Every structure is written in structure tokens, then in C-alpha cells.
Amino acid sequence: MKNTYCSNCNIELSHTETVCPLCGTRFEAESAENFGAYPSNVEQVPLTRRHVALKGLIVLLFPAFCCFAVDFMEHGFLTWVLYIWGAETCLFTYAFLPKLFARPKLSLCLAADCAVTTGYLFLIGLIDGSTAWVLPLGFPITLLAGFMAYSFIEILRIKKLSQLFKSAALICTAGFYAMAVQLVIGVFKDGALVVGWGLPVLLPSLFVSLMLFYIESDSELKERIRRAVSL
Amino acid sequence: MHSNIIDKNAQPFPSSMPLDNAAKIYPAARGRRSPSLFRLSMELTENIDKEVLSRALDRTLKRMPSFSQHLKRGFFWYRLEHNTELPLIFDEIRNPCVYFNEKANKGFQFRVSCYKNRIAVDFFHVITDGTGGMSFLKTLVAEYISLKYDIVVPRGNGILDCTETPQRSEYEDSFLKYAKPMSVSRLEPSAYHIRGTREQYGVIHITTGIMPLDEISAKAKEYGATINELLTAVLILSIYNIQQKEGLPFRKNQPVKVSIPINLRKHFPSHTLRNFTTYANLGINPALGSFTIEEIIAVIRHGLALETNKKMLTAKFSTNVAAEKNILIKMAPLFIKDPVLKLYYIMNGDRYNSSTLSNLGLVRLPEEMERYVERVSFMLGAGMNPVFCACVSFGNKLCLNIARTIAEPLVERQFFTLFSAMGIHIQLESNGR
Numbered sequence: 251m252k253n254t255y256c257s258n259c260n261i262e263l264s265h266t267e268t269v270c271p272l273c274g275t276r277f278e279a280e281s282a283e284n285f286g287a288y289p290s291n292v293e294q295v296p297l298t299r300r301h302v303a304l305k306g307l308i309v310l311l312f313p314a315f316c317c318f319a320v321d322f323m324e325h326g327f328l329t330w331v332l333y334i335w336g337a338e339t340c341l342f343t344y345a346f347l348p349k350l351f352a353r354p355k356l357s358l359c360l361a362a363d364c365a366v367t368t369g370y371l372f373l374i375g376l377i378d379g380s381t382a383w384v385l386p387l388g389f390p391i392t393l394l395a396g397f398m399a400y401s402f403i404e405i406l407r408i409k410k411l412s413q414l415f416k417s418a419a420l421i422c423t424a425g426f427y428a429m430a431v432q433l434v435i436g437v438f439k440d441g442a443l444v445v446g447w448g449l450p451v452l453l454p455s456l457f458v459s460l461m462l463f464y465i466e467s468d469s470e471l472k473e474r475i476r477r478a479v480s481l
Numbered sequence: 482m483h484s485n486i487i488d489k490n491a492q493p494f495p496s497s498m499p500l501d502n503a504a505k506i507y508p509a510a511r512g513r514r515s516p517s518l519f520r521l522s523m524e525l526t527e528n529i530d531k532e533v534l535s536r537a538l539d540r541t542l543k544r545m546p547s548f549s550q551h552l553k554r555g556f557f558w559y560r561l562e563h564n565t566e567l568p569l570i571f572d573e574i575r576n577p578c579v580y581f582n583e584k585a586n587k588g589f590q591f592r593v594s595c596y597k598n599r600i601a602v603d604f605f606h607v608i609t610d611g612t613g614g615m616s617f618l619k620t621l622v623a624e625y626i627s628l629k630y631d632i633v634v635p636r637g638n639g640i641l642d643c644t645e646t647p648q649r650s651e652y653e654d655s656f657l658k659y660a661k662p663m664s665v666s667r668l669e670p671s672a673y674h675i676r677g678t679r680e681q682y683g684v685i686h687i688t689t690g691i692m693p694l695d696e697i698s699a700k701a702k703e704y705g706a707t708i709n710e711l712l713t714a715v716l717i718l719s720i721y722n723i724q725q726k727e728g729l730p731f732r733k734n735q736p737v738k739v740s741i742p743i744n745l746r747k748h749f750p751s752h753t754l755r756n757f758t759t760y761a762n763l764g765i766n767p768a769l770g771s772f773t774i775e776e777i778i779a780v781i782r783h784g785l786a787l788e789t790n791k792k793m794l795t796a797k798f799s800t801n802v803a804a805e806k807n808i809l810i811k812m813a814p815l816f817i818k819d820p821v822l823k824l825y826y827i828m829n830g831d832r833y834n835s836s837t838l839s840n841l842g843l844v845r846l847p848e849e850m851e852r853y854v855e856r857v858s859f860m861l862g863a864g865m866n867p868v869f870c871a872c873v874s875f876g877n878k879l880c881l882n883i884a885r886t887i888a889e890p891l892v893e894r895q896f897f898t899l900f901s902a903m904g905i906h907i908q909l910e911s912n913g914r
Contacts, residue, residue, distance in 0.1 A: 253908065259894070261901055264691075264910040271688045271911035272894045287689070288575045288912040289596050295513055295580040295683035309820055479730075 299349040306346035310338045332377055336370040356403060364396040387438040391431055398427040414472070418462035425455025494546045494647055497553075497562045502656035502802050503756040504607045508552060508559045509822035510830060511605075513682040514886075518578040518862035519611065519839075519871070521618045522601035524855045529595040530629060531570050537624035538593055539567050541617065544643040547652035547754050548617055550608055551588040556814055561608070564588055573601055575912050576685050578862030578884065581605055593621075598855070600625065606756065611841050611859065612744050613754035615639060615873075619846065626853050635847045648752070655751040660802035661795055669762060672835045673724050673735035675868055677887030685863060688893045689910040690881045691856075694843075694874050696905050706778045708874075709840045710785070712881070713739050714777040716870060717764050719895035720835050724767065738764030740834035741785070745798070748791050759797050761788035762834045831865035836892065841873040851876075860884055868892045 254263040254277045256270040266287040269276055314335055321331035343366040348354035371388035375381035405411070405419045432448030465472050500508075507517045542549045549568075550561040568589045573596035581603065586592050590605040591614075600622060604614045616639040623634040624643055636642040680686070694708075701711040721737045745757045763784040765772045772780075787793065804810060810818070831837075844857045857875035860882040870892075872881035883893050897907055 259898060259901075261897060262906070262908045264908055266910060267913075269911075269913050271686070271909055271913050272890055272897060286575075286912075286914065287910040288577075288687075289573050290914070291572065291574055292576050293574040293580055293582075293683065305820060308816055312817070 299352070303346040303349035306349070307342060310342055314338050332373060336373045340366050340370050356400065360396045360400050363399075364392050367392045367395075383438070387434065390434045394427060394430050394434070398423060412466055414462050414466040418459040418466070421455045421462070422459040425452040425459070428452060428455075494563060494652070497560055498652065499558060499560055499654070500607060501654040501753075501755045501757075502660075502798065502805055503610075503758065505558065505805060506822055506826060507605070507607045509819045510826035512823075513580070515826070515830065515864040516579060516581060516862050517606045517864070518581060518603050519606065519614065520577050520601055520603045520858075520860040520862075521611070521614050521873075522599050522858045522860075523618060523622050524599045524858070525622070525626075525853050526598065526855055527853075528598050529600055529625075531595060533629045534593070534595060534600065534621075534625055535567070535570055537621055537628055538570065540624050540643045541621045542567070544641050544645065544647060545617055545620065545651070545754060546647050548591055548608055550590055552583075552590055552605075552607060554815060557811065557818075558815060559607075561590075568593060570595060572596065573599065575914075576683055577601065577603055577687070578860060579683050579685050591617075609754055610744075610756045610758040611742070611839060611871075612639075612746060612758070613756070615841055615844065615859075616641065616754055619844075622854070623850055626850055630853070632849055634850045638845055638847070640847070640850075650752045651754045653751075653753050654755065655745070655749065655753045655757045656798050656802055659745075659749050659751070659795065660799040662799070662803075663796045664800040664803055665793070665796040667800065669833050670736055670766075671832050672738040672762070672764065673720070673732060673767075674831075674835060674866060675720065675723060675887070675891060676727070677867060677885075677889040677891060679867070680886050680888055684886065685912075686885045686888075686890065687860065687912045688883045688885075688890065688897075689858065690883070690897050690900070691908045691910070692879045692881065692900065692905055694877045694879045697879055700903055700905060704775060704778050706782060708879070709741070709842075710778055710781045712840065712870075712872065713741060713763070713781050713838050714774055715899050716836060716838050716892070716896060717777050717781075718772070718774055719892050719899060721765065721767060721772065722895050723891050734766075734768040736764055736766045736768075738762045738834045740831075740837040742837070742839045743789055743794065745794060748789070748794055759794055760837075761785065763788070764835070827865065834866065836866055836868045836870060837861060837864075838870045838872070840871075843874045846875075856880060858882060870896075 253265050254267060255261075256263055256273065256275055258275050259270055259272045261270075261272065263270060263277070264287060267277065317331045317334045318328070321329055344363055347362060348359045368384070368389050371392070372381055372384045375384045375388075401423045402420060405416055405423070408416070411419070428451040429445075429448035432446045433443050436442060436444030436446060465475065511517050546563060549564050551564045553560050553562050564587070566587050568587055568591075571592060571594040573594040581592060583589075590608045592603045594601050594603070600618075602614065602618050602621070609617065619640045620643065623636070623640045626632065627634050634640065697708055697711070701708045704711060706714070716739055717737055720739075724735070724737060725733060727733065740760050740762050742758050742760045745751065745759060746753075749757075751757050761784065763781050765777055765780055839859070839861055841859050846854060854875065856878060857873050858880045859871045859873040861869040861871040861884060863869055863884055863886040867887040868883065868885045870881065870883050872879060874880070883896065885892065897909065901907055
């Protein structure tokens with residue numbers, strides 16, 4: 251059987267090869283019978299996301315149980331352990347709940363994260379004796395955090411955008427988030443839309459974003475900066 | 482038949498045994514990114530007869546029962562339980578060393594497969610290392626040839642006689658036997674890691690370079706090096722070239738190191754078929770300036786001399802044995818140990834090396850068997866690092882496999898073109914389509 255030769259890499263290839271493994275140049279296969287040094291069937295790797303979720307649950311249950319035992323022995327009833335349980339429930343929802351599904355939807359995951367966070371805030375309020383702040387303050391800020399996380403992930407997922415463009419978009423989003431948080435706090439505290447510290451955060455982030463957008467649009471400037479930073 | 486022969490002095494093979502010291506981390510560390518598998522294969526002159534292979538496997542497993550094991554969870558540690566069933570022979574797949582379906586494989590920790598004239602065995606590192614695996618493959622193929630062609634293949638040199646009973650020394654934990662109360666620090670500077678587009682789970686690119694052993698040997702002599710030193714130096718130079726092409730200044734100065742497994746059987750009188758290997762991470766520090774191939778060879782040669790003396794090797798594996806004997810680690814239940822070991826492996830597993838190069842050396846077979854064997858091959862499955870290299874020589878062929886889990890063939894291109902530029906004739910093969 252005659253071997254192929256990749257002139258691009260200056261290397262001989264076995265007669266079974268149809269593609270040069272080094273440069274990707276394609277060749278004609280000699281005969282279907284001798285096609286491939288390896289068979290065509292591929293072993294499928296099954297998803298083990300559920301196992302990860304289960305292991306996560308086990309890891310979280312251990313400190314939950316230990317804290318319960320210590321708290322109960324100390325006070326005779328449940329006190330601070332509720333904070334731990336709440337935090338662990340949040341952790342499980344953030345990190346492991348999506349693993350229970352083969353293709354979890356980002357929006358649904360973030361909705362679950364917001365719901366569990368609000369629930370945790372409500373629990374904190376309940377233990378401390380006041381839940382009045384949870385709906386007007388805790389819930390909107392949690393919701394805004396969810397929106398910000400959603401925007402961040404969606405921006406990062408866009409493959410066509412350059413790193414600089416993505417960074418600019420992220421900084422800009424963070425600036426708007428800070429402004430929105432300040433407005434929510436203003437409404438809760440003073441009953442009015444107060445700009446407060448939101449503006450000094452928003453303006454610099456907008457400025458930095460615009461700068462990054464400008465650098466991205468000017469390839470010569472970008473190259474000069476890149477070289478200067480590398481030096 | 483072998484089953485009728487009873488050695489009165491032989492001890493019965495234990496129904497259950499603990500994992501050896503090196504194997505303890507593998508069940509916890511095993512994951513889709515790092516399946517801890519390696520493959521040994523032999524290509525014969527004719528297509529494989531599955532029925533004969535199955536009979537040969539049965540005889541081989543009766544002689545080498547330390548391979549016929551189930552991995553079971555205990556309360557404190559995993560353990561191996563003897564499996565008396567006969568494993569199935571599978572059709573080969575295009576993506577070896579990425580996943581091991583234990584259920585389909587009746588719980589065995591190795592998988593035998595064949596394709597055309599090739600017999601391949603994928604081993605989970607929990608039962609053996611490269612040397613033990615090679616002994617298993619040699620014995621299996623010797624049995625196959627004996628049955629298929631009705632000839633007598635002389636035993637010895639790693640080929641076991643299947644009419645004999647298993648010896649205790651073949652399944653002992655040599656780490657425990659030769660460990661001494663000494664230790665050495667495992668801390669070292671983190672190494673540079675190759676970057677690329679990570680492939681999906683289950684995708685592995687294998688590039689096999691077949692090179693004439695005499696040409697490589699002559700080239701190594703020219704540099705005053707051994708074949709292993711030359712291969713390691715070229716691999717380091719390849720990774721160094723990739724590193725220098727990256728634009729990031731801080732990554733340009735990270736040490737480029739290659740992990741070299743060291744067969745401890747050459748330094749200790751052990752006949753174990755289980756794990757008995759340690760490793761040395763050797764390489765260059767690009768912060769000191771650029772390196773030529775001669776300088777890299779010198780670094781490797783002196784580094785190996787420092788690392789492979791008996792005292793240093795003993796101290797290295799004794800540190801791991803001491804950790805295993807630590808009362809806190811011993812008494813911690815497995816469901817705690819498992820995630821902790823996993824985390825340790827993720828953080829430290831391949832932190833100190835940029836890649837691995839495992840060289841099993843020259844495989845010698847008896848003349849009666851040699852005439853039926855065309856090629857021997859060795860392959861490592863990927864771990865936390867995306868590129869792994871393994872090689873073995875047989876006859877005048879050095880077969881070097883580079884396995885990668887990233888899309889870009891960065892190391893292969895550098896490595897094989899460097900050898901080609903040295904005037905070494907290379908023939909490439911791959912699992913690409």
C-alpha cells in the first residue's frame with residue numbers, strides 16, 4: 251500500500267490517512283476497505299452531571315448536620331444553624347441544581363437563584379424580627395443581580411465579539427447595575443429616585459467602556475498599546 | 482490444562498485487597514477530563530480471531546488474577562475484589578482512553594478490544610502501571626499465538642507461564658514493602674500549561690509517529706544522550722516554542738516541565754504487576770534565557786541523575802506512603818476523602834508539569850512470537866493537561882503517540898517537524914477523519 255506525503259509539513263503519512271494530522275490538508279482515500287487506522291465507531295461519554303449534583307448535596311449535608319448538632323446541643327433549639335442551612339440551600343441552587351438537568355436554561359437557573367436568594371433574605375429577616383425590607387429592597391436588588399448575571403453570561407457567550415468589546419460591554423453593564431441599585435435604595439430609604447453614589451460609578455464606567463470601544467475600532471492604536479504592554 | 486495444576490506452596494489469591502499506594506488517588510481523581518486510562522496494543526500479521534482471543538484472555542486472567550478485579554467502595558478506602566467472570570472482547574473505538582463503561586465491561590478495570598490485526602487493552606491505572614500492563618499484553622498475545630498457530634512460545638522476559646499459579650510477589654504493594662520513614666517536599670514551581678480550544682468530553686485526537694529506532698538512536702548518540710533524553714528534550718523544545726509564540730509576557734517565563742514516569746522495578750527487586758512507578762518533573766526555566774536542544778538535553782540528563790538515585794526515589798514514594806498511613810487520613814470516611822482527593826488532584830495533579838512523556842523502552846519478544854507481531858503501541862489518556870505523550874519501541878520501530886483534548890495540533894506539529902528537520906524519517910497515523 252502506497253503512503254501519502256504531506257508536502258506542507260514535509261512528512262510521510264500512512265496510506266490510511268485522508269487528512270494530515272499536523273496541518274489539516276486533505277488527501278484522497280486509497281480504498282474504502284483500508285480507510286482509517288482506527289474504526290469509525292465512537293464511544294459516547296455519558297453525562298454525569300447528576301452525580302456531581304448528588305456529590306455536592308452529600309458534601310453540603312455533612313456541615314449542615316454537624317452545625318445542627320452543635321447548635322442544638324448548645325441552645326436546645328435551632329438558632330444560628332438556620333443561617334447555615336439557608337446559605338447551603340443557596341449554594342446548592344447556584345452550583346449544583348443546574349447539574350440535575352441535561353441542558354439547563356440559563357434564564358430558568360437564574361430565576362431559581364433569585365427565588366432562593368430572596369427566600370434566604372426573607373429567612374434572615376424572619377430570624378431578626380423584621381421582614382419589611384425584604385420585598386421593597388432585597389427582592390429588587392436580587393432581581394437586578396440576576397439580570398446582571400444574565401447579561402454578563404450572554405455577552406461572554408457571543409463568539410463574534412472581541413475580548414476588548416466584551417470587556418467594554420461588561421463594564422458598561424456593571425455601571426448601569428450600580429446606578430439601578432442606588433435608585434432602589436433611594437426609593438426604599440427616601441421614597442424618591444435619588445442618584446447618590448450611582449452616578450460617580452456609572453460615569454467612569456461609561457467613560458472606560460467608550461475608551462475600550464474606541465481602542466477596539468482603531469487597530470493601529472490597539473497594536474501600539476499591545477506592544478507597549480508586552481514590553 | 483493449567484486449571485488442573487495445583488502448586489501446594491502457593492497461597493490462595495485473596496478475594497479482596499486494598500489499592501496500592503499510587504492507585505489510591507485514581508478512583509477519586511477519575512473524571513471525564515482525566516479518566517486515568519492508558520492503552521497498550523499489539524498489531525499482528527493477520528486479522529484477530531475473537532473466539533481464540535477470548536480463550537487466551539481466560540487463560541491469562543487465571544495466571545494474572547490481579548487484573549481480574551472489581552473496584553468497590555469501602556467505608557474508609559476503595560478496595561479491589563476478585564472477579565471470576567470472563568470479560569467481553571469489544572470492537573475497537575475511534576476515541577480510546579476517554580471513557581470506561583464499567584457496567585458494560587462487567588466491572589473489570591481493563592478492556593480488551595480488537596480491530597483488524599490489532600489487539601488493544603485499555604487499563605485503568607488503579608490496577609497496574611505501564612510495565613505491569615505490558616506484561617499482561619505480552620502474556621495475552623503469547624497465549625493467543627500459541628492457541629491460534631499451535632506453537633510453543635517460550636516464557637520469560639515479562640511473558641508469564643499460564644500453567645503456573647500466581648505468585649504473591651506479583652500482586653504485592655511494593656510501595657509499602659520498600660518505603661522507609663523518610664520524606665521529601667513535593668512543592669515545586671508551577672509549570673506552563675498549553676492552551677487551546679477544549680474539545681467536548683469524549684473527543685481525543687491521537688497522532689502516532691512511527692520512527693526508525695536506529696535513526697533515533699544514532700541521533701541521540703550524536704547529542705551524547707539516551708533516546709529517552711532526546712525525546713524529552715524535543716518535547717520540551719516544542720512546548721517552549723509554543724510558549725514563546727504566545728503574546729502574554731508573564732506566561733513566557735513560566736517553567737516548561739515534562740513529567741517522566743520512572744519504573745521503580747529497575748531500582749528495587751520487585752516483581753509486582755501492580756503500580757510501582759514514580760515520576761520526575763524535569764524541564765527548563767525560560768526566564769533564564771533561550772535554550773538550545775543541547776542545553777535542554779544536559780538539563781534532562783543531570784536532572785534524571787539527581788532524581789533517579791535509590792535514596793531520592795525511596796524518599797519520594799515514602800512521602801506518599803506516610804500520607805496514606807496518617808491517622809487522620811486513615812480514619813476519615815471515604816465520602817469525605819473522595820471530594821478532598823478530587824480537589825487535591827484538580828489543584829495539583831498536573832500543576833507541576835506541562836505534559837507527560839512515558840517511555841516503556843524496547844519490547845523484546847521471543848523469536849517464535851516476534852514473527853507474528855508487526856507493531857507495539859502505547860498511549861496515555863489525557864489528564865488535566867491537554868497533551869500526553871507515550872512511546873514504546875519494537876524491532877526497529879519507535880512508536881510515539883501524542884494524545885490531546887484540544888482542537889489545535891500545536892505540540893504534534895512542533896514535535897514531529899523538529900524531528901523531521903533533524904533528518905529522521907517519520908510516518909504519521911491518526912484517528913482523525
